[in-house]
Amino acid sequence: MQHRNRKYLLGNEAIAYGILExxxxxxxxxxxxxxxxxxxxxxxxxxxxERPPHVEWSVNEKVALEVAAGASYCxxxxxxxxKHVGLNVAADPLMTLAYTGVKGGLVIVVADDPGxxxxxxxxxxxxxxxxxxxPCLDPSTPQEAYEFAKYAFALSELFEIPVMLRPxxxxxxxxxxxxxxxxxSDQRSAHFEKDPKRWVMVPxxxxxxxxxxxxxxxxxxxxxxxxxxxxxxxxxxxxxxxGVAAKYVEEALKKLRLDASVLRIAAYPxxxxxxATLLSNSRQLLVVEELEPVIEEQVNAVAGTVxxxxxxxxxxxxxxxxxxxxxxxxxxxxxGRFGAADVPxxxxxxxxxxxxxxxxxxxxxxxxxxxxxxxxxxTKEAIYVGDIxxxxxxxxxxxxxxxxxxxxxxxxxxxxxAACDQxxxxxxxxxxxxxxxxPGLINAVYNxxxxxxxxxxxxxxxxxxxxxxxxxxxTATGTCTVPTPMEDLIKAIGVQGLxxxxxxxxxETEDALMKAKNSEGVQVVxxxxxxxxxxxxxxxxxxxxxxxxxTCQNYFASCKLCSTLFCPAISYSETSVLIxxxxxxxxxxxxxxxxxxxxxx
Amino acid sequence: xxxxxxxxIIVGVGGQGxxxxxxxxxxxxxxEEYDVISAETHGMAQRGGTVEVHIRIGSSFGPxxxxxxxxxxxxxxxxxxxxxxxxxxxxxxAIINTTPVPAASLxxxxxxxxxxxxxxxxxxxxxxxxxxxALVAGHPQTLNVVMLGTLSRLLPLTALEDxxxxxxxxxxxxxNIRGFKLGxxxxxx
Numbered sequence: 174m175q176h177r178n179r180k181y182l183l184g185n186e187a188i189a190y191g192i193l194e195x196x197x198x199x200x201x202x203x204x205x206x207x208x209x210x211x212x213x214x215x216x217x218x219x220x221x222x223e224r225p226p227h228v229e230w231s232v233n234e235k236v237a238l239e240v241a242a243g244a245s246y247c248x249x250x251x252x253x254x255x256k257h258v259g260l261n262v263a264a265d266p267l268m269t270l271a272y273t274g275v276k277g278g279l280v281i282v283v284a285d286d287p288g289x290x291x292x293x294x295x296x297x298x299x300x301x302x303x304x305x306x307x308p309c310l311d312p313s314t315p316q317e318a319y320e321f322a323k324y325a326f327a328l329s330e331l332f333e334i335p336v337m338l339r340p341x342x343x344x345x346x347x348x349x350x351x352x353x354x355x356x357x358s359d360q361r362s363a364h365f366e367k368d369p370k371r372w373v374m375v376p377x378x379x380x381x382x383x384x385x386x387x388x389x390x391x392x393x394x395x396x397x398x399x400x401x402x403x404x405x406x407x408x409x410x411x412x413x414x415x416g417v418a419a420k421y422v423e424e425a426l427k428k429l430r431l432d433a434s435v436l437r438i439a440a441y442p443x444x445x446x447x448x449a450t451l452l453s454n455s456r457q458l459l460v461v462e463e464l465e466p467v468i469e470e471q472v473n474a475v476a477g478t479v480x481x482x483x484x485x486x487x488x489x490x491x492x493x494x495x496x497x498x499x500x501x502x503x504x505x506x507x508x509g510r511f512g513a514a515d516v517p518x519x520x521x522x523x524x525x526x527x528x529x530x531x532x533x534x535x536x537x538x539x540x541x542x543x544x545x546x547x548x549x550x551x552t553k554e555a556i557y558v559g560d561i562x563x564x565x566x567x568x569x570x571x572x573x574x575x576x577x578x579x580x581x582x583x584x585x586x587x588x589x590x591a592a593c594d595q596x597x598x599x600x601x602x603x604x605x606x607x608x609x610x611x612p613g614l615i616n617a618v619y620n621x622x623x624x625x626x627x628x629x630x631x632x633x634x635x636x637x638x639x640x641x642x643x644x645x646x647x648t649a650t651g652t653c654t655v656p657t658p659m660e661d662l663i664k665a666i667g668v669q670g671l672x673x674x675x676x677x678x679x680x681e682t683e684d685a686l687m688k689a690k691n692s693e694g695v696q697v698v699x700x701x702x703x704x705x706x707x708x709x710x711x712x713x714x715x716x717x718x719x720x721x722x723x724t725c726q727n728y729f730a731s732c733k734l735c736s737t738l739f740c741p742a743i744s745y746s747e748t749s750v751l752i753x754x755x756x757x758x759x760x761x762x763x764x765x766x767x768x769x770x771x772x773x774x
Numbered sequence: 775x776x777x778x779x780x781x782x783i784i785v786g787v788g789g790q791g792x793x794x795x796x797x798x799x800x801x802x803x804x805x806e807e808y809d810v811i812s813a814e815t816h817g818m819a820q821r822g823g824t825v826e827v828h829i830r831i832g833s834s835f836g837p838x839x840x841x842x843x844x845x846x847x848x849x850x851x852x853x854x855x856x857x858x859x860x861x862x863x864x865x866x867x868a869i870i871n872t873t874p875v876p877a878a879s880l881x882x883x884x885x886x887x888x889x890x891x892x893x894x895x896x897x898x899x900x901x902x903x904x905x906x907x908a909l910v911a912g913h914p915q916t917l918n919v920v921m922l923g924t925l926s927r928l929l930p931l932t933a934l935e936d937x938x939x940x941x942x943x944x945x946x947x948x949x950n951i952r953g954f955k956l957g958x959x960x961x962x963x
Contacts, residue, residue, distance in 0.1 A: 181797070181804040290815065313836070314811070347837040348797070349811040350804045420836030428840070497840040514842035516860040523891035524860075527853045528877035530787060530824050741822055741878065755822075 178353040184315035184345045185210035188282060188338065191322025193218055195278070196358030198249035199227045201237040203608065204637035205256030206291035207345040208284035212254055213640070216650045224360060230640055230649040233579070233608040234259035238266045238281065245279040245335075246372065247363035250326050254282040257298050258578065262609065264301070267335070269374055271305040272382040274333040277361065278326030285341045287463040288494035291636075293561065293576060295492070297464035302337045302441055306386050308393050309337040309441040310400070313419045315349040317439075323354075328396070332389050341463060343417040343494070390442060397440035403447050408432040410508055411455035413448070413472055415439065415462045421500040422461050428501065429510060438468055445475055452479050459488060459507045463495050482507045532566060536742035537714075537757030539702035540564045540629050542676040544572040545738055545761065547598060547627065550686040555596035558586040560610070562602035563636045564629050569739055573600065580609025587613070587622035596690065597624040604634035604642040607657065611666075617695050618667045625689040626668075626697045629676075630659065631704035639707055659699065669694035676700040679764045705757055716758030718774045725749045725770035735762045735771070776808050778930045779832040781839045785858045786850030787875050788816065788823050791918030794941070795848070796827040798922065799929075802937040803831045806930075813837035824854055828861075831930070846928055847896075848921050850904070851875050856888045859895065867898040869924050871917065873905035900924060900960060907956045912949030919950045923957025 182190070189211050192200060202212050212228060219225035227244075231237035234255040241253040255263060260283050267281070283301075286292040302309030310325055312318040318340050329336040370378050411434040414422045419437045426433055436451045451458065452475065460469040460483035469483040482488040482503075489495070489503045498513035505512030534541045544567045547557070559565055559573035560582035567573040575585060586599035601610050606628050617624060634640040641647040646656030663671055670692050672685035682700060689696035708714040726749050735743055735750060742756040750770070752762075763771040782799070786792040796812055803810040812829035828839045839861050847862040849855020849870040862868055870892065872885050889901045904924075908917040919938055926934045935954055942950040 179804060181800045181810060343813055343837055346815075347811055347813050348800055349837070350800075350809050417836050421838070424835040424840070496838050497836065501840070513840065516841060517895045519891050519894050520856070520859050523856050523883070523888060526881075526883040526887070527857055528882055530822065530854075530877050532823050533878070535822075744876065744878075 178355045180351055180353065181348060182315055182351045183210055184318050184340055184347050184349070186214050187315040187319035187351045188322050188340065188345075189214040189218075190351075190353055191319040192252050192280070194354065194357050195250055195323050195326040196360045197226050197252055197326075198277070198360045198363070199241060199244040199251040200254065201229050201231045201240040201251070202254030202282075203231055203234045203237055203259055204634050204640045205259050205284070206637055207286055207342045208254055208256045208259075208282060209637040209640065210345075211282060212649055213638075219650055226360065228649050230642065232643060234263040235265060238263040238270070241279055241281075242266060242270055242275070244363070245275040245277045247277065247365045249277040249361050249363045250279075251277060252280045252282060255284075256292065257283055257285045257296050258292060258294065259283070260298055260301055262579065267301065267305050269379075270335050271307050271386055272374060272379055273372055274382070274385070275329060275335055276333065278329035279335040280322065280325040280329060280338055281335055282322075282338045282340070284345045285339060285464065287341055290342055293578065295464060297467065298337065298339050299441055299467045300465055302339070303467065306390060307335050307337055308332070308397060309339050311339055311416045311439055311441070312344055313415075313417050313437075313439075315344060315347055316351050318344050319351055319353065321439075331396070332393060334386075334389065341416055394442045394444040397442070398444040398447060400439040401437060401443070401447055402439070403434070403436045403451060405434045405451070405454050406432045408434060409456040410434070411436070411451050411458045412504070413438065413451065413458060413460045413468055415468060418461045418463050418495050418500065421495055421497045424497050425500040425504055428497075429504060431504065431508065431510070441467070443468065443471055445471070448472055448475060452476060455479055457482065457507065459483060459504060461489055461495065461500055461503060533569070533739065533741050534563060534566050535705050536740055536753075536755045537705040537759040538563070539631055539676040539700065539705070539759075540567065541570070541738060541740060542679065542759065542761045543627060543629055543682065543700040544570040545765070546676070546679055546682040546686055547572050547600075550683050550690060551596050551598050551625075555598050556589050556593070558582045558589060558597065558599045560601040560605050562605050564600055564602060567600065579605055580613055583610050583613030583617055583624075583626055586624040586626070587617045587620060590623040599624055599626045601626065601628055602635070603628060603630040603632065603644055603659070604640075607643050611662070614663070614668070614695070615666050622695055623693070624695055625686070626695065628659070628697065628699045630699050630701040631707070632701075633704050633707050635704040635706065639704065663697050668697045670696040671699070672697070673699045673701055676702050677759050677761060679761065709757075714757055716760070718756040718758045719752050719760065719763055719771050720774040721750045721752055722770050722772055724768050728768045728770070732768070734765055734767060738762055738765065776806065776930075777832055778808075779830070780846070780929060781828075781830050781833070781844045782846045782848065782925070783839060783844045783858055783861050784827045784829065784848045784850070785854040786825055786918070787854060788825055790825070790850045790875070791915065792825040792827050792850055795850075795918040795922050796829045798934070798937050798941050799829055799831075799931075801941070802931045802934045805933050805937065808832045809834055811835070811837045824857065826858055846925060848925055850918055850921055852885050852888050853877070853882065856891060859892055862896050864895065865897050867900065867928055868892045868896055869900045869921055871904035871921060872901055873903055902960055904957065908953055911953035911956055913946060916946070916950050916953035920953040920957035923954035924960045926954070927958055927961045
C-alpha cells in the first residue's frame with residue numbers, strides 16, 4: 174500500500190506543504206520563475222480551512238516582504254515568496270528587518286536560477302543572507318525543501334530573526350516522491366506588543382539592534398551545524414558541497430568509485446569546526462557549489478597548507494548550472510582521473526543538423542501585433558527600451574533594444590530621452606507596470622521626459638504562469654477585489670496624452686502611436702487585448718482561423734511581407750504562404766497582406 | 775522502498791505532452807513504492823519550444839541524468855530526440871516517433887539519418903510513426919500516451935495503464951487506453 178502521505182510533488186509544492194503545515198497566517202509574494210508555483214498551490218488549499226491564512230500576490234517583492242513583516246511583528250507566522258532578482262527589490266526592508274528581528278516566524282523563500290533558465294542574471298541569494306546576517310537554508314531535494322520550510326519557522330522564532338529558504342531551479346522545479354508528516358500546526362492569534370526600542374529603527378535603537386544581530390551570529394552557526402553532514406573516509410581527498418550539487422557529488426563519487434570525505438553544507442552561516450575537522454583529515458579539498466564561491470571563500474580562509482580546489486582555481490565552472498557531468502569533470506581534474514563520458518562524434522554531427530527552436534511569442538499573441546505597429550510608426554531609428562516579461566521576445570522583431578530589470582523601461586527611457594535626440598519608446602507589460610513601473614512614470618512626467626510609453630496590457634502576468642495583479646480585480650485566491658483603474662492612475666500622474674487601443678486593429682494602433690509620436694512630453698498608449706493563452710483557457714477565443722488564397726502564388730516570389738510578423742503559424746512552401754493549425758485567427762497577417770491573399774477560413 | 779533503478783529521458787516540443795507523460799510515470803512509480811525524482815526543463819516559450827524531462831525511478835540522486843547513462847530515451851519529436859541522445863546509455867533503448875514537428879527554419883534533417891545516428895550509438899532503437907498510431911487510437915493528442923505504452927514494456931511498473939486512465943480527461947479515456955495498448959504492441963511487431 175502506498176503511504177497516505179507520500180506524494181509526487183514539485184519542489185515548490187513541497188515547500189508550500191511545509192509552509193501550510195507550519196500554521197502560517199500570511200503568505201505574500203510576487204511571481205517569478207522558478208518560485209511561482211508556491212503561492213498558487215497554497216491559495217488552492219486555503220478553502221479547506223475554517224480560518225484560512227491570508228494569501229496574496231503583492232504588488233512587488235518589497236511590498237510582499239513588508240506585508241509579511243507586519244504579520245510577523247504580531248507574533249503570527251508569515252512567509253514571503255520570490256525569485257532571486259525579486260530579493261533585490263525587497264532588499265531595503267530585508268536589511269533592516271534583520272536588525273529589528275521578528276516575532277512570529279518569518280520565512281523568506283527565495284528561488285535562485287543557476288543557468289538563467291528564465292532570468293536576467295544568476296545572482297546568488299546566499300550572498301544576501303550573508304550581507305543581511307540572516308540564516309539561509311540550502312535544500313538539495315524537494316523532500317529537504319519541505320522539511321527545511323518547517324524548520325525555518327522554528328529557527329526564525331528561536332532567534333527572532335527572518336530566515337531565508339533558498340531553493341534553486343533543480344529543487345523548485347524537480348518533481349519527486351515526498352513524504353509529508355501530515356501534522357498541521359494551528360495558527361496563533363495575533364498580538365502586537367508595542368516596543369519602540371525593538372521596532373522603531375531610529376539611530377540609537379538601530380545601533381543596539383545591530384549589536385544584538387552580531388551577538389547571535391555565533392549562536393546561529395552552532396545551531397545550524399547540526400544540519401550539515403560530515404562523512405570522513407580514509408582518504409586524503411575531501412569534498413565540500415551544498416544544495417543540489419551535493420547530490421551530483423554523491424553520484425559522481427559513486428560513478429568514479431572514489432573514496433572521499435564529504436562535508437555537505439545545508440545552512441549558513443557555517444561553523445568552522447566541521448571544516449577544520451575535514452581539513453585535518455585531508456591534503457586536498459574540492460569545493461563544489463553552484464553560483465558564487467561562498468563556501469570556498471570560507472574554507473580558503475582557514476585552509477592552511479591544505480590545497481583547496483574550486484571555482485577560484487578553475488576546477489569548478491564559475492557560471493551556469495552544475496550537473497553530474499560538470500562535477501565528474503571537476504573531480505576528475507582535481508584528482509587526475511577521467512571525468513564525464515564522451516559524446517560519440519556521430520551524435521555531435523547529428524546535433525549540428527538539428528533545427529533550433531528558439532522561444533517565440535505565441536501565434537496570435539497581441540504583443541506581436543503591437544510590435545509590428547511600433548516598428549512601422551517609430552521605425553528602426555527609435556530606441557525601444559524594454560522590460561521584463563514575454564515581450565522581451567520582441568527582440569526578434571527589432572523592437573526591444575534593452576532589458577535590465579523590472580520597471581526599468583520607463584525610468585531608463587527618461588534617461589535616454591535626456592541624453593539623446595532619438596525617439597524613445599518604453600515597452601512594459603501591465604503587471605510589470607504595477608510592480609515598479611509607476612514610480613518611473615511619475616518620475617518621467619515630473620522631470621519632463623520625452624517618450625512614448627506602450628503598456629502591453631494582456632490582463633495577466635503571462636510569463637510566469639498567468640497570475641492576477643491589481644488591475645485584474647482578482648486576488649491570489651480568486652476572489653474579486655477593487656481593480657486598480659489603470660487609465661485613472663495614469664491620468665492622475667499627469668501624462669500629456671493617453672490612448673487605449675486594440676493591438677489586433679493595426680489601423681487604430683498605428684494612428685494612436687503616430688499621434689503619440691507627434692506630441693510633446695510623456696505619451697502613453699495602452700495596447701489592450703487578453704493574453705492568447707488566457708483567452709484559450711477562458712474559451713473567449715471565438716475567432717475563425719485564416720487561410721491563404723490562390724492569389725498568394727502570383728505575388729509570392731517578391732512579397733513575403735507577412736514574414737515581418739514572425740508568427741509561428743506562418744510558414745512558406747516553394748510557391749505560397751502556409752498557415753498552420755495553431756492559427757487563432759487574430760487577422761493581423763490579413764491586414765498587412767497587400768494583395769488580399771489571406772482570408773477567413 | 776523498491777530499489778530497481780530506471781533512468782529515462784522524455785523529450786518533445788511544447789504541446790506534445792512530454793510533461794504529462796513524465797508525471798504519469800512518476801505517479802505510477804510513487805504508487806509502486808519507488809523513490810522518484812524528475813527535472814522538467816522548458817524555455818521561455820509556452821508552446822513550440824523544446825521540452826526536456828529527466829525522470830529517475832528508484833534513485834536517491836539529483837534529478838539530472840548524466841551523459842550516456844539513461845536506460846531509455848523517448849523522443850516524441852524526432853529532432854528533439856537527437857538533441858538529447860547524448861544522455862542515452864550505449865546499452866539503452868531509444869523510442870522515437872518518426873513524424874517531425876517543423877521548426878521555424880525550413881532545414882529539417884532526414885528522419886532516416888536521425889534514426890541511423892541513434893542506431894549507431896545505442897543498443898536498441900524502436901522507431902515508428904507514433905503520430906499515425908495516435909490517429910488510429912482516435913485522437914492526435916494521444917501521441918504521448920502511445921509512446922508511454924511502448925516505454926511501459928521496458929519499465930518495472932505494473933500500474934502505469936491505470937494511472938494513465940486516472941489522469942486523462944474522461945471524454946478522451948477510450949482513445950488514450952487504445953493508444954497505450956497500440957504503443958505496447960509495437961514490441962510484438
